[in-house]
Amino acid sequence: MTSLFDLTGRTALITGSSRGIGNALARALADAGATVVLNGMDADRLKAAETSLSADFPPGRIHSCAFDVTKDAEVGRAVAWVEENVGPLEILVNNAGIQHRVAMLDLDVEDWERVITTDLTSAFLVGRAAARFMIPRGRGKIINICSVQADLARPTIAPYIAAKGGLRNLTRAMTAEWAASGLQINAIAPGYIHTDMTQNLVDDEQFNSWILGRTPAHRWGTVQDLAGPAVWLASSGSDFVNGQTIFIDGGMTVVV
Template structure:
């Protein structure tokens, strides 16, 4: 009997997967048996990461794609290239960017950049991939949200707005596509230790706040996110759609 978490024979694209959470998610999907397409805006970074993973999982298990997730024409060309090889079964919308500045000082250009990278990209890539998934009557999309989907902190207003919007985009996608075989869910990481957040880990005051605010008493690791994504992408979650699973050590469960 096939294990319900087994992704053998499935092809998965993880946007922004050359490092950090995206890379950890890609590794978890590989370990579950999926073929994973490593994505980056620049071909060199995506190809280097794919090559490193291929040494561990084999050349047949990993490939690379490069396109701009904020540009519709680039997205369409990128997904078409992927589909020309084999169908895309799983999409993980992970690409994102942060901007820290008081809301009164944020330039419109920075606001637009954060929303376009964190929210509009999921719409563009999700819609483009879904057109093919709907035609086949099967597919799974996982949007990487955040605790800022539910909570807010000073200086990250654009990011908070984008991640809150991503939760409702997940619901909107479900409302329109679930009946056609495409399941859409979200995973909302808490404070995760990555190279991009290392400066916050090293900040004694901020680190103390995270440890005190998180019931589990620690920062999350990128590997903590992969299991939830594998579950939502697998047949074990065949009747789960429109949900956002918080992987945050309990942060959003307490006051």
């Protein structure tokens, strides 16, 4: 690990990281030297994730903090806990998110609001709480996890599309207000990533064929494909990169 991408001594909080993409990003940052704080709502699953990841790193490198990213008071207490008990928070990855598949004509307002709150408002809440500590220190990295749906649309996932599009612009808004204080705020927009949660889509022959045909790289992405860009955006190697959304999609969004 060269010094440009070395995260040793830096504390990172990754929301929604007890499994899936968030957990993979937590491992990537820890591999680069960061001290990592996992987050989730399910305390038992979160503790199991902490125990599993801790087995591969020195003692004290992996922590966890269970809190609801949609509750402002909980978020404030959690970020303060990280600062007091783990270390100065220098890296935040806003990864927490949910999906809800229903046609818009049949979509309940409550489900719309639940997705928007979890996928968009949470990034505002956690990002703001983190920035309140980062700004006085004059440094910090915030990485928002968007999606190709920040640029594309598919039927039945309207709230997710709206949330991810909003998150892309929230990244720009954070940059407009906080970049002068030494923060870099960027986003990663994954394409279709093969995880346990998307295995049913991979197993769907028709959908899988559509993905392979629609993606110039002719494959699904993997969580490992996201590791390098995440480490880069969290590191000193990206100190003049700000307000950008990096699409990691095998070329899906650049072809008709």
